[in-house]
Amino acid sequence: MEFTKLFITLCTLQALFVIPSIQAAQASSDLFREYIGAEFNGVKFSDVPINPNVEFHFILAFAIDYTTSSPSPTNGKFNIFWDTDNLGPSQVSSIKSAHPNVKVALSLGGDSVGDGSAYFNPSSVDSWVSNAVSSLTDIIQHYNLDGIDIDYEHFNADPDTFAECIGQLITTLKNNGIISFASIAPYDDDQVQSHYMALWRSYGHLIDYVNFQFYAYDQGTTVSQFMKYFETQRSNYNGGKILASFATDGSGGLSPDDGFFTACNTLKSRQELSGIFIWSADDSMSRGFRYEKQSQALLANPH
Structure with missing residues (x-):
């Protein structure tokens, strides 16, 4: 009897110490994501180096609920504003066939459209969601896409309206089997x-990744500042998979030449790195995609 009690106690203690390490190990990821298509400079999926040992997401930028001729809001009726000549349905099929580790998503909104800002501007929750589900389902199925990314940056609606519109959209697209992930x-x-x-x-339980734009911080961000910013956003989006990010257009944040990969290695050693994303392939083309290769090598490294 005493031996049995001792055995159970030891098993319980072992479980207490083992379970947290398993949970921590699940935090690290080999996910690499990159936005593509917004600048109409001829970049193709096939231009971008793809490491077979990472999970790779291309994110088409952008689909916007505006008209394409004379840009104005359309209450959830999305249209395509990316470079379809080089990033069309056949190119999506080709890159996914050539690389089984690749998935392709589309991003909604973005900063600007035409000569102005792209506003989130619904007439009502119900009408916006109905239009968005219909128009996006058509685009996603036509292009054989896998997920959506929400990148609205300007708002003519309060936070609760935004939450309901986007939350119901993600819920419906997932329930209908149209998308497998959302960010x-x-x-x-x-x-x-x-x-x-x-x-x-x-709706955080339905959001798979947080592509936090760390490059929107000031230019010249240091490694220690980046680590503080990262921890703040982990707290804000508690339980979320926060991706580290940088831009290759020379904008702000912690640059890849000034310690970004040092920071990522530290996060990885802590099992807090859920992945890396880059803005954008369009800007990286003239640089030979050097940082894409470096990012993926870091993620693919098991140590």
């Missing part, structure tokens, strides 16, 4: 964060 792309701005954190509070 959001906030950055550190009071208005932006208020909208995305409202969405996270209500």
Whole structure:
């Protein structure tokens, strides 16, 4: 009897110490994501180096609920605003056939359309969701896409309306089997964060990745500053898979030449790195995709 009690006690203690390490190990990821198509400079999926040992997501930028002729809001009726000549349905099929580790998503919104900002501007929750589900289902199925990314940066609606519209959209597309994953792309701005954190509070369980735009911080960000920013966003989007990010257009944040990969290695050693994403393939083309190769090599390295 005493031996049995001792055995059970030892098993219980072992479980207490083993379970957290398993959970921590699940935090690290080999996910690499890259936006593509927004700048119409002829970049192709096949131009971008793809490491077979990572999970690779291309994100088409952008689909916007605006008209394409004279840009104005359309209440959830999405149209394509990326380079379809080089990034069309046949190219999607080809890159996915050539690389089984590749999935392709589309991003909604973005910063601008035409000569102005792209606003989230619904007439009502119900009508916007109905139009968005219909128009996006058509695009996603035509292009054989796998997921969506939410990148609205300007708002003519309050946070709760945004949360309901986007949350119901993701819910419906997932329930209908149209998408297998969804991400959001906030950055550190009071208005932006208020909208995305409202969405996270209500629908965070349906959001697979947080493409936080760390490159929206000031140029010259240091490694220690980046680590603090990363921890803050892990707290804001508690339980979410926060991806580290940088831009190859010379904008802000912690640059890949000034310690980004050092920071990522530290996060990886802590099992806190859920992946890396880059803005954007369009800007990287003239640089030979050097940082894409470096990012993927870091993620593919088991150590």
